[in-house]
Each structure stands twice: as C-alpha cells, then as structure tokens.
C-alpha cells in the first residue's frame with residue numbers, strides 16, 4: 050500500500066505540472082519528441098514556403114531554386130520560461146538533428162539555414178539570402194523580434210567583417226548579425242579541431258544543449274560519417290544571458306532556410322529530436338541508420354578530383370570521336386550530294402570533270418547563267434579556272450535523262466566523242482554525272498546558233514546573213530558531218546542536225562553541236578517500244594517506220610538544213626507547207642531560184658544557189674540509199690563532181706512527210722526571239738521524241 054501511494058503521487062504531481070501549470074510555480078511543460086524521419090508527421094510539422102516533407106520522410110527546407118525561403122516548425126508551442134518568485138529563468142532544453150546541404154555546385158551553395166526559437170510557427174515576411182528565411186531587412190536587429198537562432202551559414206562575406214568565414218555557425222539574438230560565431234569544425238578525440246564543409250552534401254549531426262541554471266549553451270556539429278560522436282563540443286559553456294529577454298511564454302521550435310540569387314543549396318533535415326521541461330533534458334540520440342536515406346548528392350563537382358578529371362577526359366575523348374565521326378559523315382554526305390562518290394565505271398575516265406568545279410564555274414548553276422534551254426536540257430555558261438589556263442569559258446549542258454540506265458553506255462561513247470576534234474564540231478570537253486543529272490561540258494561559243502542568225506537577227510538588226518556566209522556555213526556543216534560519218538575511227542550518227550545545233554563563230558565558221566545526244570534518249574527503249582528522237586521537219590521518212598538512225602538519216606536532215614539555209618524558210622509550218630516539196634515543185638516548173646531567200650535580193654550567185662538547192666533536194670530523197678554520202682555532198686558543193694539527176698522516186702513521200710506525227714514534242718523555253726541568249730548546245734526548235742509499237 051505504502052509503495053503504491055509512493056508510485057501514484059509523483060504521477061499525479063506530474064499530471065498537475067503538465068496541464069495545470071498556472072497552479073505550479075514552474076510554468077514549463079515537458080516537450081519531448083523524436084522524428085527519425087518525418088513520414089506521417091505532416092500534421093505536427095508546420096511547413097511554409099519552399100519547405101515540404103518528401104515522401105521518403107526527408108524534411109526539405111528549400112530546393113535549389115534561387116531566392117526562396119522555407120520554414121518548418123513543430124506545431125505545438127514549447128514553454129521554456131520558469132518563474133521562481135520574482136525571477137524568471139529559461140529552462141534547459143536539448144535538441145539534436147541531422148541535416149544535409151546540397152549545393153548547386155561545390156563551393157557555390159547558399160545561403161543557409163537556422164534552428165530557431167520563434168514566437169510564431171512560421172516566419173511571415175522573412176527574406177531570402179542572408180536573412181535565411183528568419184528576418185528581413187526592416188526587422189533585422191529589432192528587439193521586438195523575440196527570436197533566437199543558431200545559423201548554419203554557408204556564404205562568406207555577405208555582411209563584411211561580421212561573418213568572417215562563409216562556412217560558419219553563429220548564435221543570433223533578434224538579428225542575423227551573429228552574436229557568437231565559429232567556423233564549422235569538430236574536435237576529434239585527439240582533441241584536434243577538424244574543419245569540414247557544411248555544404249558537403251553528406252549528413253551532418255548537430256547537438257545543441259542549453260543549460261538553464263548556468264545560462265550556457267553548447268553546440269556540437271560533426272559529419273555523421275564519424276564513427277563516434279566528438280566528446281568536446283565546438284561551442285561549450287557559452288554564456289547566453291540574452292535568452293531570458295528574448296523568449297516569450299510560448300515559443301515554437303523549428304527551422305528556417307533560404308537560398309540566394311546566384312547561390313543556392315537544397316537544405317534537408319533527415320531527423321530531429323527535442324526535449325525540454327525536465328531537469329536534465331537530453332534529446333533522443335538519432336541513429337543515422339534509422340533515418341531515411343540521405344538525399345543523393347547531385348552537386349556538380351568543381352574541384353579537380355583526379356577521378357572526376359579522368360572521367361571528364363574520357364568523356365571529352367568520346368565526344369571528340371563522335372564529333373569526328375559526325376564530321377566525316379557530313380562530309381561524306383556532302384560529297385555524295387556533289388556526286389563525287391563514284392561508281393566503279395566512273396573512275397578512270399579522263400573526260401570526267403568534278404561536279405565541285407562545275408558547281409563553282411556556274412556559280413552554283415545560277416539561273417542568271419542560263420544561256421539556253423531546250424529539248425535535251427538546260428545550258429549554263431561558266432568559266433572554268435584551271436592551272437593551265439586562267440579562266441576558260443565553257444558551256445555546261447545539264448541533262449536529266451528519264452532514266453540513268455543508258456548513261457553508262459552513253460558515257461562510254463562520250464568518252465570517245467570527247468576525243469573528236471574537228472574545226473566544225475563543238476568540242477566536248479568532258480562530262481560529269483551527278484545524282485540523276487548528266488552534265489556535258491562544251492567549248493563556249495559566243496556568237497550564236499545558225500537558227501538565231503537565220504531567223505532572229507535579220508528581223509532585229511536588218512542585216513541578212515550573206516550568201517557567202519551561208520555557203521561557208523553549209524560547207525562547214527557538211528565537213529563536220531563527214532568527219533563524224535567517215536573520217537573518225539568509228540561512225541558517229543549525229544541524229545539531230547538542225548540550225549539550232551549549229552553554232553557560228555565570229556568568222557562564220559559553223560560548229561556542229563549535240564552530236565550523239567539523241568542517242569541517250571533512244572537508248573531508253575522499253576522492250577516493246579521503239580523510241581525515235583529527232584526534230585520534226587528534219588527526220589528522214591524511214592525513221593518513222595523503223596526508227597533506225599543512220600548516216601543517211603543525217604544526210605536527209607542536212608538536206609533540209611541546206612534548203613533552209615538557202616531559202617531562209619523553216620522546213621515546215623503547221624502542216625501544210627513542206628520546204629523540200631515546195632523546192633521540188635519549183636524545180637519541176639523549171640525555175641528553182643525563187644526558192645532563194647528573198648531577203649538576199651540579188652546578193653547571191655545564181656549558179657551556186659541552184660547547185661545548193663539541187664544538192665539539198667538530192668539529200669532529201671525518200672530512199673536512204675539514193676541519198677549521197679557526205680563526202681559526195683562536199684564534192685558536189687565544191688564543184689568537183691556533177692550533181693546527178695534526181696530520179697522519179699524522190700517524191701513518194703507525201704504520205705510520209707505529211708502523216709501526222711504522234712509523239713511527244715518538247716518545245717523550247719529559250720525561243721528563237723531571244724538574241725542575246727544562245728549557246729553552243731542550244732536545242733532551239735522542237736525536238737521530238739516519238740514512241741510507237
């Protein structure tokens with residue numbers, strides 16, 4: 050019984066002290082809590098600002114956003130004032146917490162946090178940066194603040210001369226101006242002071258004890274990784290008599306934190322215990338292994354840790370290699386685009402030119418450089434600068450065949466055509482294949498085509514191509530054709546003899562261009578289709594029947610051209626007029642001379658005109674076999690041989706010449722009215738590509 054009473058009485062007394070404090074001399078209550086992590090304690094921890102309790106149980110006071118504040122207070126007030134008679138004292142209290150500060154980058158964290166005794170459970174109006182979410186610039190230092198804080202400041206020199214080192218701990222009374230401060234360090238058990246960084250990114254222990262009777266404070270901070278707690282506190286028996294004047298009846302305990310504009314850290318509290326209201330309170334020790342895991346240290350290293358350095362070097366190396374690969378890939382793509390990746394067959398062709406050179410020669414195929422556009426392609430003027438000759442004028446013909454299939458064979462032929470050299474041929478300098486384009490490079494001949502001389506110029510300047518010039522041109526063309534047909538190592542059929550393919554030099558020397566080009570289109574023969582390429586009016590009748598080009602069909606075209614040169618008339622109009630038939634009719638009336646271009650007036654040699662017209666008719670014979678060879682044509686024209694009589698079978702061809710040609714007729718963009726633009730390779734009257742089964 051006696052022992053029972055002895056047990057009950059203290060409990061009863063304890064009850065009275067706790068709840069009915071007014072009755073007791075001592076006005077303190079007991080506060081004793083432990084948060085080994087804060088999961089489930091949202092209702093007792095009052096957070097504001099950036100502060101939050103993370104799902105993993107960590108209390109985060111601030112993240113690393115600039116210029117934020119965050120506070121977290123235990124939501125019940127603690128009573129620390131004791132009244133004994135007339136004197137008031139502060140009761141002892143003890144707290145322990147584990148925190149982590151993770152800076153943005155090592156050495157660049159900010160600003161810091163405090164453990165605070167505050168009259169309110171938040172810090173409304175408090176500022177960030179050096180005010181640590183505790184005070185602001187207006188109330189800093191005001192005695193009405195009633196705050197006591199232990200600051201863990203990581204920024205140096207903000208309040209010059211006051212916070213002497215950035216990494217420090219200070220005791221603050223109503224002000225951020227620390228009353229007492231110490232660089233952060235701990236005493237190892239050999240009693241040596243060891244510095245360490247607050248913003249190290251690792252958990253740090255803090256123990257704070259206030260002893261009421263002696264009005265002294267002691268503080269220990271140490272890395273949680275230490276094997277044992279330092280025995281000697283960093284701040285020991287520090288007298289803090291100011292506390293009595295600061296504390297109010299009810300105070301809230303908690304934390305404030307802030308970041309700065311350029312300097313920001315995430316501030317975490319991993320666990321917290323507090324005890325007060327008993328004689329010798331001792332906050333529950335926190336066992337780090339029972340706390341939530343520390344937040345990952347994501348601070349960017351700024352130091353020259355050899356491992357980090359090695360990592361950086363390695364990464365840089367990898368990056369460099371990747372960049373190099375990218376570079377070569379891009380170059381490869383570029384080369385590919387410029388067509389410089391060659392197929393096997395393209396190598397070892399002496400006449401192949403580099404696309405790059407052609408590209409720059411024509412200013413990137415600038416439309417301003419176009420000097421002609423015709424049935425087979427567009428012609429650009431360019432200047433090729435080489436080591437031998439400073440700048441050589443060229444004409445680049447850009448052809449886009451319907452398919453590239455025949456190109457290989459064509460190029461083989463071009464290669465040999467490139468060796469053709471005759472004063473009446475436009476020299477083919479080379480070729481280049483680029484994507485789906487075939488580029489042919491010719492000598493640039495500045496004067497113009499026969500087409501423009503015959504039809505355009507007279508109309509504009511009033512000057513008429515003289516008789517002698519006409520004869521000279523006709524002979525020159527004949528000579529060029531003879532070279533193609535007989536004098537070169539193999540027979541070359543031109544396939545598209547017409548005025549626009551004849552270029553005239555200043556001295557009226559004609560040059561025949563585009564030889565063999567039609568072949569490129571003929572080769573695009575589908576298995577069941579015959580493709581005939583040529584120009585209406587110049588196509589021999591047999592071409593429409595068997596599609597077979599031959600030297601004789603060239604002779605036919607030459608005949609039409611010769612008649613055209615003499616008469617100044619186009620070979621056909623919309624289908625009712627046929628030059629050869631017309632000349633033949635005149636011849637049959639006994640006087641062929643009215644066929645001569647009336648613009649010549651009397652400025653021509655009658656005998657020569659008669660001869661030329663007759664040779665022209667002879668060449669236009671319906672039967673290929675009855676047409677003379679180019680060699681004979683030249684002999685006739687030179688008067689070395691008499692022109693034979695034209696036989697009766699000449700004019701069979703009404704049906705053939707007058708049959709409507711069905712097929713694709715490509716007309717030219719650069720029409721004959723433009724004087725200034727002409728070129729070596731202009732295809733100026735329409736070229737025809739006909740298909741038939």
Ligand SMILES: *[C@@H]1O[C@H](CO)[C@@H](O)[C@H](O)[C@H]1NC(C)=O
Nearest residue numbers: 081082083324327330331333
């Ligand atoms: C505080 O509470 C814990 C249990 O939560 C207990 O172990 C400890 O002794 C108490 N401390 C004081 C001073 O009452």
Ligand SMILES: *[C@@H]1O[C@H](CO)[C@@H](O)[C@H](O)[C@H]1NC(C)=O
Nearest residue numbers: 082083084087088089090093
């Ligand atoms: C914190 O929350 C946990 C889980 O809800 C609870 O067990 C513990 O008592 C709380 N601690 C305090 C001090 O309220």
Ligand SMILES: *[C@@H]1O[C@H](CO)[C@@H](O)[C@H](O)[C@H]1NC(C)=O
Nearest residue numbers: 074075131132133134136138
């Ligand atoms: C109150 O003060 C007196 C002297 O100032 C002291 O003797 C006494 O122990 C004190 N009582 C308490 C409960 O602290």
Ligand SMILES: *[C@@H]1O[C@H](CO)[C@@H](O)[C@H](O)[C@H]1NC(C)=O
Nearest residue numbers: 187188189190191192193194
């Ligand atoms: C301190 O604060 C009080 C109330 O907030 C104000 O009236 C007073 O002027 C302040 N004192 C100083 C020195 O700023």
Ligand SMILES: *[C@@H]1O[C@H](CO)[C@@H](O)[C@H](O)[C@H]1NC(C)=O
Nearest residue numbers: 276334335336337338339340
């Ligand atoms: C901390 O907790 C772990 C596991 O709960 C335990 O093994 C260890 O002994 C504790 N350490 C201390 C100092 O209490």
